[in-house]
Each structure stands twice: as structure tokens, then as C-alpha cells.
Amino acid sequence: MRILLAGASGALGRTLTPALVAAGHHVFGTTRTGNAGPIAAAGATPLTMDGLDRTSVLQAVEEARPDVIIHQLTALRTGIDPTHFDRSFATTNRLRTEGTDHLLEAARTFGVGRVLTQSFTGFTNPRTGPGLADETSGYDPDPAPAARQTLAAIRHVDETVGGATDLEGVVLRYGGFYGPGTGIAKGEDGDLLEMVRRRRMPVVGSGAGVWSFVHVADAANATVAAVEAAAPGLYNVVDDEPAPVSEWLPALAAALGAKPPRPLPLWLARPLLGEHGVNLMTKIRGSSNAKAKRELGWTLTYPTYRVGFATGL
Numbered sequence: 206m207r208i209l210l211a212g213a214s215g216a217l218g219r220t221l222t223p224a225l226v227a228a229g230h231h232v233f234g235t236t237r238t239g240n241a242g243p244i245a246a247a248g249a250t251p252l253t254m255d256g257l258d259r260t261s262v263l264q265a266v267e268e269a270r271p272d273v274i275i276h277q278l279t280a281l282r283t284g285i286d287p288t289h290f291d292r293s294f295a296t297t298n299r300l301r302t303e304g305t306d307h308l309l310e311a312a313r314t315f316g317v318g319r320v321l322t323q324s325f326t327g328f329t330n331p332r333t334g335p336g337l338a339d340e341t342s343g344y345d346p347d348p349a350p351a352a353r354q355t356l357a358a359i360r361h362v363d364e365t366v367g368g369a370t371d372l373e374g375v376v377l378r379y380g381g382f383y384g385p386g387t388g389i390a391k392g393e394d395g396d397l398l399e400m401v402r403r404r405r406m407p408v409v410g411s412g413a414g415v416w417s418f419v420h421v422a423d424a425a426n427a428t429v430a431a432v433e434a435a436a437p438g439l440y441n442v443v444d445d446e447p448a449p450v451s452e453w454l455p456a457l458a459a460a461l462g463a464k465p466p467r468p469l470p471l472w473l474a475r476p477l478l479g480e481h482g483v484n485l486m487t488k489i490r491g492s493s494n495a496k497a498k499r500e501l502g503w504t505l506t507y508p509t510y511r512v513g514f515a516t517g518l
Contacts, residue, residue, distance in 0.1 A: 208432065209269040209317075210234045211256060211308060212277035213244050217323065217379070219386045221277065221425040222247040228429050233269035256304035266311035273432055274312055276322035276366075278304045285396075287482030291354040298358035305362050312372060319373040321431055322366045325359050326378035326441050326492040327417055328352065328485060337415075337447060337493040340378075340439040349481035367439050375435045379424050380417035380443035380492065384507075384517050387421050401458050407469035409483065412451030415491035417443035420507040420517050430501040440497040446509040447491025453510050460514040 208225055212218045213234025225232045226248035234249040241251030254265040256278040266274065280296035291298070305322060312320050330338035331345055348356045366374035383389035389397055400406040419427075419442055427442045448456075454466050475483055497503050507513035 206272040206432070207231045207270060208233065209252075209266060209271040209274045210249070210277060211254065211262075211265075211274065211304075212279060212323075213247075213249060213251075214238075214240060215277055215279055216281055216382055216387050217421055217424055217428070218277045219243065219247075220384075220421045221275075221428055222249050224425045224429050225249075225432070228432075230432070233265075233271065235265055256300050256307065259307045259310070262304075262307040263311050263314065266308070266315050266317065270315065271317055273319045273321065274308055274317050275428065275432070276305060276308050276320065279323065287485060288351060288477075288479035290349075290351040290481050294355045294358075298355055301358040301362045305365060309365065309369070309372075317372070319375070320366055320369070321375040321377060321428065321435070322362055324362045324376045324378040324439075326380060326443065328481075328489045329356055329359055329378075330490045330492060332484070332488050332490050334490065337491050338441075339493045340441060340496055349479065349484055351479055351481040363439060367437070369437070373437045375431055375437055376439045377424075377428060377431060377442050378439060378492070380419040380441075380447075382421050382424065383418055383513060384421040389518070398461060401454070401466065402461055402463045404458075404464055404467055406454065407467045407474070408451050408454055409469050409474040409478065409486035410471040411487055412454070413449050414484065414486045414489045415447050415449050416453060416485075416489070417441075417447040417492040418453070418510045418513065419443050420505075420513045422517070423503075423505045423507055426506070427497055427501060427503045430503050434501050436500065440501070441492045441494050442497055442503075443492050443494045444505060444507065444509055444513070445494065446511070448510055450486050453514075456511055457514050460518060 232249035234244040235254035367376040
């Protein structure tokens with residue numbers, strides 16, 4: 206199929222582009238900066254597009270005339286401050302709202318019947334309830350003030366694409382990325398890794414906050430499968446073993462050859478991390494991948510963070 210991959214040079218796009226080409230698709234990969242070399246080297250046709258510019262998006266979709274649009278536009282950054290979480294994700298949230306709306310308008314204008322989009326699952330889940338959250342669990346009804354805009358932007362993606370009635374909208378709600386090209390990889394200067402190496406990322410309080418990860422290669426494989434196999438709706442794309450901070454953080458330290466993380470009591474952490482940071486460390490709920498595995502026939506190369514941190518960084 207002809208596929209417009211919006212965000213081909215992003216954290217997932219760099220892995221997804223060659224995976225789509227290898228699956229036999231004709232890929233048009235967009236970049237905002239005009240850095241077309243890596244996209245062309247991966248076997249795709251580069252296009253320059255600014256996801257926040259409606260005219261630019263319409264022109265790119267008109268030129269590509271795709272059968273499918275894949276929305277992977279983000280502006281992810283290192284040095285995220287949990288006390289100003291929404292500020293850290295401000296541009297990405299615009300891409301989740303304005304950028305999504307531009308791509309949906311372009312799809313409808315030029316008769317593109319199928320749109321896949323990147324979303325997120327993790328702190329978005331309700332923090333109460335039995336077991337892991339699935340795609341029917343809804344959203345945290347009382348997010349910390351510092352994360353409310355980000356949660357609203359994620360809901361916008363899920364509801365406008367996943368709830369579309371005039372086209373096939375598929376929402377892939379990824380967990381936290383790690384692996385080559387993501388900043389959470391050996392040899393890369395990701396802030397998280399440096400903090401872990403220097404023992405500056407502690408286990409806060411109980412460390413009971415459950416995180417859902419996915420290796421970037423597995424996320425790409427799930428997306429390729431979803432292009433053809435996914436029925437419209439929401440899919441959690443995470444690994445098999447969401448884990449509390451008290452377990453995955455020491456495992457990451459061990460994979461890096463670092464000393465174990467220090468403990469930090471809640472009373473000391475709260476003024477440093479704020480309510481959202483404390484929630485991330487102690488209260489959030491993990492996500493189930495059962496639907497994606499069942500309906501997409503998705504098999505993970507790195508089924509758990511234990512395997513991925515040891516062999517996939």
C-alpha cells in the first residue's frame with residue numbers, strides 16, 4: 206500500500222520506516238527539518254511537512270495520495286520536569302491536537318480511508334481497579350494539575366481517531382519506549398540513563414508505581430501488523446510484564462553496570478517531584494497488551510523489560 210508516515214525521523218519513525226518498506230509498502234516519510242537523507246536511505250520517499258501547518262499537511266497528503274496515514278508526530282525531549290510536565294510536552298500536545306486534526310482533515314479531503322495514530326498508555330490509566338488496565342478502562346479521573354493538559358491531548362487523539370465513523374481509525378497506545386534511537390539506549394546521552402548511572406534516580410517511597418514499557422523494535426512490528434490487520438479502535442502496545450519502579454529501576458541499573466538506586470522517602474521527594482512525579486513513582490497502574498497480541502497476531506522480541514534491558518539497549 207501507499208503509506209504516508211508522518212514523523213518518519215522521530216523516535217519510532219526511524220525504526221518503523223524500514224520495517225514498513227521491508228513489508229512491501231511504498232512509504233512516503235515526512236520530516237519537518239528537511240533532513241531527508243536517513244528517510245531515503247531507509248527506502249522511503251522523503252517529504253517535508255510541518256504537522257502544525259494545515260497547508261503543509263494538506264500538500265503532503267495530496268502529493269503522496271496514500272491508502273493509509275500513520276501519525277507518529279511528536280516533539281519528545283529529554284530533561285522532562287514532572288513538576289512542569291505539561292510544559293515539557295507542550296509541542297507534542299499541539300501535535301496530538303492540532304496535528305491530528307490537520308491529518309484527519311487531509312485524510313477526508315483526499316479520500317484516505319484508514320488512519321493509524323500514536324498515543325500513550327501509562328499514567329493515563331485510572332489508578333484504582335483490579336489488575337492491569339485494558340482499552341476499556343478509561344482515563345484517570347483526577348490527574349495531577351501538572352499533567353492535565355497532556356492527558357487531555359492524549360484523550361483527543363484516542364477519541365477523534367478511535368471514535369471516527371467516516372474512516373477506519375486505529376489508535377496505538379504505546380508504553381514507554383526504549384532501545385536504539387529513543388534516548389534510553391546504551392551509547393546515547395539520555396538523561397534517564399545518566400541519572401541511573403549516577404544514582405540520581407531514586408526509588409521513591411514504596412516504588413509501587415507500575416510502568417509499561419515497549420522496545421522500539423516491538424512497537425514498530427506491532428504498527429506494521431496494525432496497518433493491515435487492526436480493526437478500528439484502541440490497542441495497548443506494551444510488553445508482557447508491566448512492573449513497579451521498585452523492580453524495573455534496579456534492573457535497569459544492573460543492565461548499565463551501575464550501583465542500585467537509592468531509596469528516597471516520600472516527604473523528601475514530594476517538594477522535588479510534585480504530585481505528578483510522586484504519582485509516577487508510587488501510584489500509576491500498568492496496561493494490558495492482551496488485545497494487541499490477540500487481534501494483531503503480535504509476537505514480541507523483547508517480551509519483558511527484564512529481557513529488553515539486558516539485551517535490547
